[in-house]
Amino acid sequence: MWELILVMLERLGIIVTVAFVMTRFKFIRHLIERRQMSTKSKVSVIIIFGLFGIIGTYTGVKVNPEQATYFRWIIDLGEGEAIANSRVIGVVVAGLLGGWKVGVGAGIIAGTHRYLLGGFTGFACGLSTIIAGAIAGYFYKQNKNNRIISLQTALIVGMLAEAVQMGIILLIARPFHQSMLLVQDIGIPMIIANGIGAAIFILIIRNVVQEEEKMGSIQAQKALKLADLTLKYLRKGLSKQSALPTCQILLNELRVDAVSITDNEKILAFVGVGEDHHAPNQKVQTSATLRVLSEGKLVIASKEEIACPMEKCSLQAAIIAPLKIKDQTIGTLKFYYRSEKGLSPTTIELSKGLSTLLSHQLELSEVDRHLELAKQAEIKALQAQVSPHFLFNALNTIVALVRTDPMKARKLLISLSHYFRQNLAGTTAIETTLDEELKHVKAYLEIEQTRFSDKLSVRYKIDPEALSAKIPPMTLQPIVENAIKHGLKQLQHDSYILIEISRAEKVVTLRIHDNGKGIKPERLKIVGKENVHSENGTGIGLYNINRRLEMMYGTESSLVIKSEEEKGTTISFVIPI
Template sequence: MLIVSLIERLAIIATIAFLLTRFKFFRKLFDYHTQMSTKQRIVLTLIFGLFGIIGTYTGIIVNPFENTEDRWSRALNNEEAIANSRVLGVVVGGLLGGFRIGFGAGVIAGVHRFFLGGFTAVACGVATILAGLIAGLIGSKLRKQTLLSPWTALIVGTATETIQMIVILLVADPYSQAVILVKEIMIPMIVTNGIGSALFILIIRSVLKDDERTEANGAQKALQIAETTLDHLRGGLTFQSAEKVCELIYSRTASLAVSMTNKDTILAHVGMESNHHSSGSPIQTKSTRQVIQSGNMISIGKSEILCNHPNCSLGAAIIAPIKIKNRTVATLKIYVHNENLLTPSLIELVQGLTSMFGHQLELSELDQLQELAKEAEIRALQAQVNPHFLFNAMNTIVSLIRTNPDRARSLLISLANYIRQNVESSTAGLVTLKEEVELIKSYLLIEEARFGDRIQVKYSIDPNTLRYSIPPMAILTLVQNSFKHGLQKIKKDGLIHITIRDEQYYIHISVVDNGKGMNESRRSTLLSDKVESENGTGIGLYNLHQRLKKMIHRSDGLTIKSSDNGTEIYFFIPKDDEQGVKRTS
């Protein structure tokens, strides 16, 4: 039967549809946000026009008078016509590419059909051009509204083939012969061309959806890996962090090995052949240096891996750049057995990973720069001596030179010790409580001399606690706060009580004064709002609160209690080394 023969031709249609999906420029037909260039339109017009010609040549020659069929087309005599799928290629071209591609493909396939001859030459040629025009107009409208569905292709394919039958009846001569032909070929051609158009679109959509699913899976896997590697890359790209990242990627991919490098050294190699592809070695492959210089990902085969080991199983690799602000700082390599395993999904995964790693490293670099800036600011504040304190101290010493030279000499030594310890602590991340107490005593000897009997200082310090460490000037900041804000206007009986005591698992540190105190509004916002200190080091309670929480593991920072009878500020530090406090011998 004719319809069976025509349906057999759909296998050719399916093969062509699948092959076309392999071309990237063809896929742009389904990306409705992408503008095609004139060159791309011309190429696609020629492709769909050629598709129409193939549909003609794979058609079946029909002679309605002799009731014969010829399986492959050739030049026709006046009594012959072709049952074919020519309209299918033109219709699909118009639906996918719009008016210009559909009309152009119709002209190419229609003119070709005209020159094959036969009594339907003119009718079929005109009908093919009309099919391209109609499908192109519909395609241009649909491209702006919705995605093309197989049902749309089925309807348009059926409609245009029906129009061709009508044109044959109107144009072909003799009319009686045209009627006989249409009766024989109408149902088979309408059915097969309608189904063929839908099948063509269905195949393309199915392949593209599989590609999208592959990309989505790759993106999801990249996100999962990137999420698990975030903590490792937070501190930057090092031998240790690269090792952890490579282990995670290796465990979640079907790769032979995973490697990372910086600009000149292999940072890590996890998986097969790690016995001779070792971390710490200089970069060996020219391809890796090429990626670092160009910033472009490449795929390489066994000959380009340049492994001198005779039995090395690494047969191919993807090498991708890791960039920070368009500057290549590292590479990621995924090794497989051979180049056939460098699949699009693996390439998508590597691209996603390197992009995310670049963002993570960029954030890490920004964090480090911010920390350096903060640390530099804090150390600069620590190193400076408040000019008011220095002037007051010098005035006190000058006044004592004549009345009490020995006291003046002692205060001068204390001032020198204070300045020296202040400068030395500015270069230290942590200082012992012993060093901090010595700094406080040097400071208080000068302040007590200036204030006389108005203020007294009381110490309650457990000697066993002095080997533990704290951020420099932590207690001094609290003492200065008591002097400058709590006791500034006290005329007599002022008191500062410094306590450092052992509470089994923690060291409790507090500074209490009997000054004027502060209201609840001030107390509740003092540690949540950044208020620079007007005097002293300028570090302020807010900054000290943040430093304690950040530098001391499990620290809650400062706690403030205040009333009309004075103010107490205290904090805790854990004693165990595992809890983040450094001990010194």
């Protein structure tokens, strides 16, 4: 008996190996975590645990109770032979993890196989295997609220199922004296070995789950730490100032040799190995990076694809991940390694997660910027409503006309009231029609034309079909005001503004042209792209107009500014319809 116990305990090594392999299957993990499984997954689990039971049969020990002899591996059975095996372990674990249906299903597969092998205990062992699955399913129901079955439960159920099998052998298998000799010989060894085997199987499963949860927890903590460290920089948007500290943080916290961040055109920051020649401000040129920017998908780059011009550069591989805002790729995040061995599945998944994390932070920066711009627009719009210079000039002009041209004064008062009414509406509305926006502009220009007498003329070229299109309020008027105050200010005569609105198939094009002094080339590069402060400006500014258009309609609606000194300026943009 003791020899048999030692032999069966040796066979538990096979059980341990198979158990570990089984934890690699996705649907087995779902079973372990007690998730809802599809019928297809349940059938797969039944088949796998049924095969596990068959393996337990084949790795058993052939026993002849009459001769008290053992044979180590099973091929077939004689009439008076039986098997000391670990078949019940797979069936019991199936029932404990998946319930009685899974347990009985696995038991039917393993039990039928045992019955077909023959021997005087064939039917009794096959039947007891099915019953073992049902017993385990009962304990599954009793422990349904527990995430993982305890080792004590697995040990008890494994031993109980084997004890039931011994009882069924005594009740069914004939001749009885052979059954009695068999149970006396293999009963205790099988009860002990299979109970321990079921407990070891559950122990392996529990350890795998705990280790993965521990690793997941570590990765989550690392991600949260990186999010906390980089948030204050990336909430300011993607720029050189935010990219450099972000790269430094990632280099310090991760096992990488270098980190780089680019936008769509150039390298914003590079820290780590090779920073002496991978300098910022260089244009993005490598095919791997351009592919990420165009396709928006992660790319693994070899040394050749890194395309470093320095022959002695030690960087051998890189992971290039996209940075996105609203599914639009705006840059890349690069992790460099001195060896391709650094490109493990874990590092690749971590790179994907970090690029997504940083992308979310950049999206938050856009939200913050949007809110700030909206706030600034509202404040400046309110300031424009009560601009003392414009108000006093307009009132002075009207006072002067009251005596000389009362009808003209009345008309200007109506225009002034319409102008301020539209300003007030523009602080709350998100969109208005081009027709209303044009009325606002005409009210403003009528006052300005009266002030400047014959100095200023206004020309309109309007497509009536375009006037129903929607546009952010207070978009045209600040552009026109900018042209008068900065473009036409120094002209003594023959100054004019041309306002064109035309409609194409899917867009409306708006164009404002003046024949003023124009914009200097160095200033033209930043007008509309940066917030340029001016002492004379009272509108919300070309920069904010440009940002509002981009946020509402995309970069296709950005302001296009063309200007030549002493010839004039043309500002145009399109809006979708």
